[in-house]
Amino acid sequence: MRDDRVDLIKIIQKSYSRLSKGQKLIAQFIMNNYDKAAFMTASKLGIKVGVSESTVVRFANALGYEGYPQLQQELQELIKTKLTTVQRLEMSNDYTNEGAVLKKVLKADMDNIKATIEEMDDVVFQKVIDSIFNAKRIYIIGLRSSSTLAEYLGFYLNLILDNVKIVTPGVSDVFEQMIRIGKDDVVIGMSFPRYSANTLNALNFTKEQGALVIGITDSKGSPISAISDYTLIARSNMASFVDSLVAPLSLINALVVAVGMREKSEIANTFSTLERIWEKHNVYNDKNTIL
Known part of the structure; x- marks a missing residue:
């Protein structure tokens, strides 16, 4: 794992443009479902996203980790402390269009209830x-x-x-x-x-x-x-x-x-x-x- 504790979500966002097509799918899934991804093996994450296990491993390498276990460990640390309010604001790019906020928030609430069930x-x-x-x-x-x-x-x-x-x-x-x-x-x-x-x-x-x-x-x-x-x-x-x-x-x-x-x-x-x-x-x- 990297020595510096730069926020994982920021790293994914900054690295997104240079990722492969399959790696971008992984990145998007983690940003939207980091609490689920934190407890998935590389194999299960690959199946969920529709890519190979080796693609998941290469994704971790692309972010600067020695392997997927190190990425998963940091994901779990992220879950424990969650994100600061400032970091959440930085993740809110999809909510900048005021006309779409209502539908996006209601959809997120529906997804949360579905996952809870x-x-x-x-x-x-x-x-x-x-x-x-x-x-x-x-x-x-x-x-x-x-x-x-x-x-x-x-x-x-x-x-x-x-x-x-x-x-x-x-x-x-x-x-x-x-x-x-x-x-x-x-x-x-x-x-x-x-x-x-x-x-x-x-x-x-x-x-x-x-x-x-x-x-x-x-x-x-x-x-x-x-x-x-x-x-x-x-x-x-x-x-x-x-x-x-x-x-x-x-x-x-x-x-x-x-x-x-x-x-x-x-x-x-x-x-x-x-x-x-x-x-x-x-x-x-x-x-x-x-x-």
Whole structure:
């Protein structure tokens, strides 16, 4: 591997014009799907792109690597740290045409949902649901951009279950909110690029206390995947300065529905009570009033 840590995506972009036709196909695939390519062998990458394994090896050589394993290792390092916001902006060439942005973003979101469906392990999903119901307490943590996902999951699980706690950033430190966590508890941790160090630290702490950890993240190369007892993968690829959280949100919807279906009769009573409260206090504007 090269001694200098020049960004891999930049190297591919700079080298693109002098690559062979087959190597350009590899380059394009890696730039669009670096999280998938990071865990493919040279043979599988060649098959996926439609070139020979030797072409993949020569591609690695053309970028300055001794061989494909060195390129793959750097790809995996890229996954761990992801890209800085500035680097993502530099990758956003396809989004310069404002008229095409809407379709490109929606298409990327569709691709993320499709990949999430294809890669979802139904057995792991079932075990996650079982773990939620077996837990004494359920802690949900997601910081920075993932805080929206954590709040969303917590909001709905709180309507179904009475043992849910959302860990939030603020005056009270994250560790203070999780200080009583124990071996009978479950922690659902969410982390998407760029991965929050505080989320990882909190999950490591809960793991040390014996709690079961459920990770919701974007790839097996995510930092929280290595410490999670169960990991649910939801793709969030977006070659821009923001990440797509559409597939993660869809996965969370599936979790809520699956939990709700087990408690169908109980939540029916809960929502009947809530409807009366909402109507009494005018929580929703259900009147078709013409202003």
